[in-house]
Amino acid sequence: MSLPDFADPRIAALFACLGAILTLAWFLGGGPERKGAYTIAAMLVVQALLYSTVSEPRFDRIDAVALTADGVGLLGFTAIALNANRVWPLFAAAMELISVLAHLTQGFEVMVDQSYADFKAMPSIAALLSLLLGLIFHRIRIVRYGFDRDWVSFKQYDEYRKVLREVEQY
Numbered sequence: 001m002s003l004p005d006f007a008d009p010r011i012a013a014l015f016a017c018l019g020a021i022l023t024l025a026w027f028l029g030g031g032p033e034r035k036g037a038y039t040i041a042a043m044l045v046v047q048a049l050l051y052s053t054v055s056e057p058r059f060d061r062i063d064a065v066a067l068t069a070d071g072v073g074l075l076g077f078t079a080i081a082l083n084a085n086r087v088w089p090l091f092a093a094a095m096e097l098i099s100v101l102a103h104l105t106q107g108f109e110v111m112v113d114q115s116y117a118d119f120k121a122m123p124s125i126a127a128l129l130s131l132l133l134g135l136i137f138h139r140i141r142i143v144r145y146g147f148d149r150d151w152v153s154f155k156q157y158d159e160y161r162k163v164l165r166e167v168e169q170y
Contacts, residue, residue, distance in 0.1 A: 039076030088134030
């Protein structure tokens with residue numbers, strides 16, 4: 001498979017935004033934002049490797065390569081959402097779930113090519129935008145409070161639950 005058609009200004013703009021957001025997330029983000037950037041980069045690598053070796057993009061039936069990449073995104077963003085002290089990974093994981101379901105829908109009923117292309121691409125773009133919004137709010141919290149806790153401490157949560165149990169006993 002060849003590289004994307006960067007002569008198309010829409011594709012060039014998409015990849016420029018993608019590169020800018022991932023770079024900003026890496027240098028200015030906290031742990032969850034970096035992991036989100038890794039997840040999106042992993043999705044791109046999976047697509048690039050599989051499209052160059054296995055098959056071309058498909059629109060008339062389930063695109064197994066795009067489904068695999070979206071599955072990587074769903075797993076990555078879900079793992080981040082379960083451990084991060086952030087809201088944006090929940091939205092990103094939900095968007096990737098929609099994208100995975102779009103592939104499965106294509107398996108039941110043949111969608112028009114452009115509809116399938118939009119339905120499998122737009123949620124991933126929304127996940128990328130949620131990463132950008134998460135990065136912006138992370139930087140706002142850093143400026144406002146001087147810190148921003150990256151991850152949920154399950155040890156503290158467990159201690160909190162023990163205190164609640166003790167209170168309930170009285």
